[in-house]
Amino acid sequence: MARTSALPKFIQLSEMLIREIAAGHLADGARLPPERDMADDLGVAVGTLRKALADVEAKGLLDRVQGSGNYVRHRPAVDSVYAFFRLELLKGGGLPTAEVLSVDRLAKPDGFARLGGHDKGHRIMRLRSLDGVLIALEEIWLDAGQREQVAVSDLSDSLYHFYRHELGLVIASVEDRIGIDALPEWTPDAFHLKAGAAAGYIERVSWTATKEPAEFSRTWYDATRATYISRMGKG
Amino acid sequence: MARTSALPKFIQLSEMLIREIAAGHLADGARLPPERDMADDLGVAVGTLRKALADVEAKGLLDRVQGSGNYVRHRPAVDSVYAFFRLELLKGGGLPTAEVLSVDRLAKPDGFARLGGHDKGHRIMRLRSLDGVLIALEEIWLDAGQREQVAVSDLSDSLYHFYRHELGLVIASVEDRIGIDALPEWTPDAFHLKAGAAAGYIERVSWTATKEPAEFSRTWYDATRATYISRMGKG
DNA sequence: AGGAATTTGTGCGTATGTATC
């Protein structure tokens, strides 16, 4: 049946469904047709479709309810991942905004060079605020293979929105390391702490579903104003 | 066939397999019989067994290799939630051990008093090490409603094993807040840093499935020796 | 090196159970 060395059909199906949902062709909350009808329309067996649906559900884009139906959830996997890792004000919460200082195409630093196929990467420098209060200084590296040029104006406050919609980059896994370190030499004057001052730092590495390294970042934050929070489980 | 409202067969199978592996009846690295043979012996269809095996694999206790076999992985029962949040040595990893300093039944501190129905709680003080290197000082509060008395000897290195097996306490969600703070006045002499010295801290609150607060803890760690790591997604 | 045997992966179709409406 299957032609030589194509991706498994259930994978093709789940990716097609994910594209449909991500592109907005399927509204949030919409109910999919019954599995049998859907399988007939797509020309696959019900079991195959069910495996694909299970895949989409695992990525957080679908709710499957026995006896009821399959419901689209417009909550991209990236958000569900990143929602658990974030900086908040000491009192909790805070509306996040960001000011991009610069975007450059440079040779990757040592820590990131081993990852990815290219020797150059895009470096994004940002100042981050919560409720207008400056709380962090951030250096982000993206693999240059993603795009030739990235302009400052391309970047919105939500980098992950940019990754997903502009670069087609879907983050599947993330690892953060948190510690204490001195602020770097290049700390801009705009930041209220000066180079050398002790600050909390977050070192983040993230990967795509195919385990390709996608992003490397280092964030220095003022621990007197913000805390790093990670949540797990049904909050 | 199936009696009213029994667990699905594939769940029963996967739990049985997990028990077998956890109990040590199946050696680490051992290869299971071919799926067809196994299914015949167990009196189930191959597809049903495969679903159970996929379940065990998802829990990290089995490696499935096409064309080769299913191999047991003796992963010391690490609670899947806590595996994501942990302290590691700067170079990565480290075997965790702990020394319990004291266990007391006391009135809860302000931060914890609001949570839970009782006004008293158990306070556990621990020193934590990685590969024998002292890296953290920990204060843990449990709701006193769980048990009248907790003895030092009751506590193993893995508190979560103790929670689950001795208290019947199953943690469903966790929230960690990480920042920088001075070590408390009661820092014991055994700790290599002295009271007042700056250290990283982790404030953890955890809840049961019914959203009852279960645990509150504060951990001071030496950021020159260890980092806090959180992972998300398929690592 | 190469080919056959073994073993897991994919896919299909169907019957029955169970939750929802």
Place this chain on the structure above:
DNA sequence: AGATACATACGCACAAATTCC
């Protein structure tokens, strides 16, 4: 109570990866 829809389970055929001769 009946209809609808997803969940479980079975058995079979073939593909793909590994192992062994």
